[in-house]
Amino acid sequence: MSELQTAPVPRRNFELLLLLLALSIGFAAFYLVGSASEEANSRDFLLEMGILSGLTLFVHILLRIFAKYADPVILPITIALNSLGLAMIHRIDLSRSTNQSFRQLIWTGIAILIAAVVLWALRDHRNLRRFTYISLVASIVLLLLPMIPGLGVTINGARIWIRVDDFSLQPGELAKITLSIFFAGYLSSNRDLILMAGRKFGPMQLPRMRDMAPMVIAWLLSIGVLVVQRDLGSSILFFGLFIVMIYVATARISWVLIGLLMVVAGGLFAATTMGHVTRRLNTWLNAFDPEVYHATGGSLQIVEGLFGMADGGLVGTGLGNGSPYRVPLANSDMIIASFGEELGLIGVSAILILFLLLITRGIRAALGSRDTFGKLLATGLSFTLALQVLVIVGGVTRLIPLTGLATPFMAAGGSSLLANWIIVALLLMISHNSRRPMSGTVGPTDELATPGSASSKAVNPK
Template sequence: MSTYDLSSGPNSQSGDRPPAPGAPSGGAPAGARRRRGNITITPQGTPNRRNTELALLAFAVLLPVLAYANVGLAIDGSLPAGMLGYGLGMGALALVAHLVMRRWAPYADPLLLPLATLLNGLGVVMIWRLDKAGKLLSKNYPAAPNQLMWSGLGIAFFIVVMVFLKDHRVLQRYTYISMAVALVLLAAPAFFPSREADFGAKIWIHLGPLSFQPGEFAKIILTVFFAGYLMVKRDALALASRRFMGLYLPRGRDLGPIIAIWLVSLLILVFENDLGSSFLFFGLFVVMLYVATERTSWIVFGLLMSVGGAVVVGSTASHVKTRIDAWLDPMAAFAPDHPKGASDQIGQALFAMGSGGATGSGLGQGRSYLIGFAAKSDFIIGSFGEELGLTGLMAIFMVYALIVQRGLRTAIAARDPFGKLFAVGLSSALALQVFVVAGGVTGLIPLTGMTMPFMAQGGSSVVANWALIAILLKISDSARRPGVEPAPASET
């Protein structure tokens, strides 16, 4: 049976935790349980790691503040005037989120909130550093104040989810409604006029001076549908009619869902020129399908269909074709006879990361602003790669890997099948987004135009990813919370 067995889990029977040394077999320390009728209830005073979380939050706030000071010293030779305000602001937001955790999710994972706070704080610092580039950065405008405001709104949304989402299993009731809402959100940008700054991708909705990217929220809502649908249909999808070359081939009628999602992904790509979202949603469905059914054939079919779709659309859609050409030859834009419209962003990002070397040029001492307008958003990883070097970049990726690992750990510990699949889906969505963005910037895969979670400029991404962390924490709290255990039989 797979590690993510949906029918059982470490807490599926009684919710007990392993007994501490010297504790009775029921799992709680001696004298820590009390009887009520014919059941035994574990008290709320069981260690819940909130003090550990508070200590890690202090470090997660202090590190960006020190980075902020480093940038100011490197550029101006003095500590930045806003350092105290930035530190107090980030500290206050983190403290409020922590206090909400103590009240509404006391048993949740202690690492997720500090890790997200660290990434968010470092992202604001790098955006402010690029703001300081001034006229050297084309079309430069101060973005750090807006990013700090969006971070505050993201944590406010985090608090709303924490307070009002009493039980994640309630979302299972809205399986098909969530599918409809997600499709509406994905299709909505196609009906709004795009702007020159969108560079061909219809993924934004512009309302006057405000704009937002509905696809960032659709990934969470779509995960609700996938988890609810696969929990009910996993047995039928796991059936096989024949075996071919070591793979169990699914029945024809069971291919319907994956073909439908594949076609929706292609439609998004064709009408909105959004390669990143198409890859993310289709990859998310295939991963969750594999986890639910334990069928390797789904992975094979998913990869073949995604590659086939990308080849067809890449040869027909001009916007996608341009990005594929830039991926195949990122240095073409620097040639004297370069083709018209060739992009030099990937080449500049590769130059930036190459000049950073192993240890980096130092915060505030790089030239990643040469990447251009997307240095603060799509290519912010290139900026970190130059100024923090390969060492700093690997540390950032390790932070993302820890968030994904804690999410998968939550999935293992979850006591209900829906919670297991939901946690896997949310963790996989974050992992896929990081892979798509980092792969595009480093030249591993074609550029997609998505933003790095928590770090890149963009309000929709920040708010949506804080909501994702909040839901993971609610599932974690449910999984780690001491449960009601049967009382031992009385002796006669």
């Protein structure tokens, strides 16, 4: 009887209800933008939302067939964020007589279709564990592609793009996925060795130098990205990803402390020896200095964004009634500032709550996973979304220096949209495998070591 009571049930009907609500939010946002504009193309949103609705229904049907036990909240939240981003990009287009929103819609279609292929082809996330070291090689190749003469291009001071004719892509966005797969595979395979080895130093147990090799590689890789490609955001993301995953795998605070020391060392080195990092810090600390404000690549973007959000106040000026187009890169790097002006503090808070719900559902999938690889992979993928939101919102609000990371699902840019939709597909598959009924004989447990657990006591006997 207890088995019948705890048996998981598909919640696709609940997901469909949430999807209708998410699409309604997108329709409402587009309508408000169009009603505030006198442009003839302000009604093009019917085509855009119609295409997005069709793609949403397609993924929903695919989940009913291949992943019917997947989390019912992840997809609706993603659609809501994506549709809001399309609406704001469309709003900026109407002010600048551009057509970036339709290009973003094309990238949305490509990203959703590739995510659908991942759902159809993968079926079981544990198959990715066989590609652990292939993922490491793929990550290195993806990060080095922009350095190839004739292929890589420099945009806004960072050499993180590749371009073939009119097609451009940021390979580092895909590298965060392959790095997550590598870290999850390596740590799930070597967790016991890392836990058992090393010497104790007071309350901490330090790892052996040979076991620190992957961490050192990750650190050098992140610093290399910062030095060669001048990309501060990706450097923070890659190294932070590994620190979080190794802490989840080992529950050892020593790894975090070592990682923080390496971050401090790398940060001091970058701040004192790298001109672009020094300028970024100066722009952050002295944003309201007239010389910094008017300098090329100065603080104009940050200050205009701050004044725009201040003008929005608590409830905002209303979609289509503000002037976010005055901010450079208002539809990409500064899209959160655009929402802050027209939706106010309440609107931005609602968006951040959606991100929080999406990240917590990813962590929930990690907690429910029956294998260590799935736990680590879902944690790493969820953390990449969390760190992106933290870094970009902190930069826009001037809590930390502004970096080049994009707001997931909302900012204009196909590379980020593609990578984040693949992350959503992987989280959906992991959540499906964690909730579906177990078939066959249950194998030995594969749990992560936690403080006070049996495995932890075995590793550290009294």
